[in-house]
Amino acid sequence: xxxxxxxxxxxxxxxxxxxxxxxxTMVVIRNWIEPWMTDAVVFGSKGWLVKVTHxxxxxxxxICGLLYRNILFGGKMPEIFSNGFKLSxxxxxxxxxxxxxxxxxxxxxxxxxxxxxxxxGFVILTIIMVLWLGKAFGLDRSMTGVLANALSVCGxxxxxxTSPAVEAKASHVAYAIATILGFGILTMFxxxxxxxxLNLTDLQYGAWIGTGILNSGxxxxxxxxxxxxVAPGTAVSVAEIWNIMRVISIPFAVxxxxxxxxxxxxxxDATGKKKSLGTLLVEKFPVFVIGFLVMVFFxxxxxxxxxxxxxxxxxxxxxxxxxxxxxxxxxxxxVGLGGYIDFKELRQAGGTxxxxxxxxxxxxxxxxxxxxxxxxxxxxxx
Amino acid sequence: MVFSxxxxxxxxxxxxxxxxxxxxxxxxxxxxxLTGIFILDSQWPDFIGNDWQSSKGARQGxxxxxxxxxxxxxxxxxxxxxxxSGGLEHATFHVHAGDPTDVLxxxxxxxxxxxxxxxxxxxQVSGRPSLKALGTTLAxxxxxxxxxxx
Numbered sequence: 001x002x003x004x005x006x007x008x009x010x011x012x013x014x015x016x017x018x019x020x021x022x023x024x025t026m027v028v029i030r031n032w033i034e035p036w037m038t039d040a041v042v043f044g045s046k047g048w049l050v051k052v053t054h055x056x057x058x059x060x061x062x063i064c065g066l067l068y069r070n071i072l073f074g075g076k077m078p079e080i081f082s083n084g085f086k087l088s089x090x091x092x093x094x095x096x097x098x099x100x101x102x103x104x105x106x107x108x109x110x111x112x113x114x115x116x117x118x119x120x121g122f123v124i125l126t127i128i129m130v131l132w133l134g135k136a137f138g139l140d141r142s143m144t145g146v147l148a149n150a151l152s153v154c155g156x157x158x159x160x161x162t163s164p165a166v167e168a169k170a171s172h173v174a175y176a177i178a179t180i181l182g183f184g185i186l187t188m189f190x191x192x193x194x195x196x197x198l199n200l201t202d203l204q205y206g207a208w209i210g211t212g213i214l215n216s217g218x219x220x221x222x223x224x225x226x227x228x229x230v231a232p233g234t235a236v237s238v239a240e241i242w243n244i245m246r247v248i249s250i251p252f253a254v255x256x257x258x259x260x261x262x263x264x265x266x267x268x269d270a271t272g273k274k275k276s277l278g279t280l281l282v283e284k285f286p287v288f289v290i291g292f293l294v295m296v297f298f299x300x301x302x303x304x305x306x307x308x309x310x311x312x313x314x315x316x317x318x319x320x321x322x323x324x325x326x327x328x329x330x331x332x333x334x335v336g337l338g339g340y341i342d343f344k345e346l347r348q349a350g351g352t353x354x355x356x357x358x359x360x361x362x363x364x365x366x367x368x369x370x371x372x373x374x375x376x377x378x379x380x381x382x
Numbered sequence: 383m384v385f386s387x388x389x390x391x392x393x394x395x396x397x398x399x400x401x402x403x404x405x406x407x408x409x410x411x412x413x414x415x416l417t418g419i420f421i422l423d424s425q426w427p428d429f430i431g432n433d434w435q436s437s438k439g440a441r442q443g444x445x446x447x448x449x450x451x452x453x454x455x456x457x458x459x460x461x462x463x464x465x466x467s468g469g470l471e472h473a474t475f476h477v478h479a480g481d482p483t484d485v486l487x488x489x490x491x492x493x494x495x496x497x498x499x500x501x502x503x504x505x506q507v508s509g510r511p512s513l514k515a516l517g518t519t520l521a522x523x524x525x526x527x528x529x530x531x532x
Contacts, residue, residue, distance in 0.1 A: 156433035160441060171509040173448070247435055
């Protein structure tokens with residue numbers, strides 16, 4: 001079984017065709033399709049396609065990636081494009097690191113305090129709910145463990161991090177991932193509509209989807225679909241702080257679920273599987289978060305000039321240029337992400353994991369919206 | 383119809399036991415060469431493609447975990463095949479890697495295969511939900527004789 005990709009530089013030549021397709025797609029969308037949609041008169045209204053469907057370059061990019069794979073290429077990315085699409089992960093990570101330039105440490109503290117409160121509460125409540133429902137539905141313990149972290153923390157990444165520790169079978173992980181992605185894709189497309197219909201501010205919307213959407217890729221896409229601008233105070237700047245908090249909680253959530261899984265079992269069976277929190281922190285902590293924090297540090301030190309925070313001086317030219325790059329980098333990354341959505345896999349998902357996923361996912365999504373409304377006066381804009 | 387080369391998909395499950403038993407009977411009566419195949423599902427890295435947050439170690443640890451399970455399944459499949467085909471003169475077992483559906487279609491359409499025997503429920507142990515449709519896809523795309531069991 002071919003397991004992972006070789007190093008970045010060895011992979012680069014073979015990635016060029018896929019990268020070229022991704023870049024070409026985004027260039028066409030941003031230079032021709034989006035401007036055309038903005039000007040087009042539909043049902044007697046100029047810009048109807050943008051105002052009503054809320055389709056912007058982000059959602060169009062995801063849709064293109066999705067159509068490439070599922071329609072144009074018949075369900076599987078051709079070998080020639082596959083390595084280029086794999087690099088989309090690196091692009092999104094790069095974009096998230098660059099997002100660090102939106103914040104100073106004081107802004108992070110202001111936003112982060114509320115994020116810790118909301119994310120922490122939702123992670124703990126979701127884990128408890130899944131463990132309880134898993135028992136009520138008679139679900140396998142491993143499957144329940146994978147679902148608990150996947151639904152509470154950040155979707156596929158949490159499932160990947162948890163599976164070895166709870167001895168999950170391939171089928172458990174597959175059904176958990178298909179459930180999360182199916183729900184995530186649905187919420188990614190409907191959230192911008194709901195957000196605009198309810199007249200949510202960027203702050204409220206970012207806090208809601210950062211808490212309520214299950215998978216991080218979809219959080220990013222839904223935030224940029226609501227408001228494609230990348231600047232302090234926009235939906236993406238809020239949602240990503242929430243998301244970073246979730247990512248940081250991965251090792252802790254894996255530890256908690258592993259302890260639950262092995263409780264009452266023969267400790268000798270757990271050799272090599274039940275790991276200390278310290279080991280999990282080293283193994284599972286996503287390195288790009290450190291990159292993000294380093295970027296926040298440099299921004300706080302004024303390395304890139306003024307950030308353009310609310311009531312502060314306007315953003316420097318360097319910061320403006322970085323923000324423009326970010327919109328392109330996220331655009332490229334999300335075309336790639338769309339190319340990984342396989343309708344066949346989603347269509348065949350089902351059974352108890354889907355039922356449990358839908359109950360917990362919907363509860364979390366709706367409850368997050370209610371909570372954001374309740375605490376809207378306490379949310380701090382940056 | 384005479385079958386000289388019969389291929390059977392084996393995954394060690396109860397579903398594939400029936401297919402192996404049929405294949406062995408048929409090979410014995412036709413004096414055919416019987417080949418058992420197991421397919422290591424290589425589509426997992428692609429399936430988790432949406433995950434962009436995991437560190438390389440976490441991702442690799444996960445893929446290694448899945449690979450170990452599949453290798454155990456391959457061993458169980460080999461044991462199942464060898465136990466059922468004991469006494470057959472021309473019986474071999476091979477492990478392939480790839481998308482199970484694609485590999486089975488390739489095997490079914492190969493000039494070297496006179497008959498492919500498989501259960502509809504084979505390779506469900508590989509996990510990915512789309513494999514539930516393996517039997518239907520195989521029936522649609524096979525150009526040579528196949529025996530599709532429940």
